[in-house]
Amino acid sequence: MARAKTETAYMLWTLGFLGICGLHRFYTGQVVLGIVYLCTFGLFGFGQLIDLVLVPGMVKNRNDYLRRQYLTEWGEEGLVMPVPMERNLVAAQGVAQLQTDSMQQLLRVAYANGGKLSKAQVALHTGLSTDRVDALIHEALRCGYADVTNDPDSGAVRYVFDL
Known part of the structure; x- marks a missing residue:
């Protein structure tokens, strides 16, 4: 997944004005809270207002999680990529x-x-x-x-x- 952006999370947050609350939670990887927000109209609007301040931290946490996830795929020798067997590396x-x-x-x-x-x-x-x-x-x-x-x-x- 690509990097999460704060601007995109805020745009999804504004959909709460149309009654579609919690999409920013889905975007930042908080699926369970996203479902709760969607079913309770953003915890009756209070959670949605609190999230106005918390969105940058949620995006940062998501990006940190994604960075750790990709770095675990790298070994001590860097990203391990398969080399085709028919390739000649002698040159x-x-x-x-x-x-x-x-x-x-x-x-x-x-x-x-x-x-x-x-x-x-x-x-x-x-x-x-x-x-x-x-x-x-x-x-x-x-x-x-x-x-x-x-x-x-x-x-x-x-x-x-x-x-």
Whole structure:
């Protein structure tokens, strides 16, 4: 069920002026009291007037109940959704493995070159495309594996790896 709204509950409450009392109670999940209100014209009008103040709390309680109900369907690992058996998930694992292998390759090249590399050196030693080299270096910077410096002689950008 979707979230209960206070405005909708008040609209159902106003139907009490037409003699149809208690619909707001049904809406907020209080079926037994809804039947009592419907049969007694809102507890002879007094209950209907009291509910004018209680409607926001009833809606909040209903939404809390619905939230708890849906959260119990979630396990500790999140919402459990069935995966079709014919689906092949190896491709996603291959991409993650490729990224790990590329990072390992970058770190090995950095270690072999004393921890200082340019983008051109990374592309030359790893054989990766320039776009992939850029992404890999940005990932290394983001993870804290490398820092950006400038070569004191030429001013070229160098990536210093802490190995």
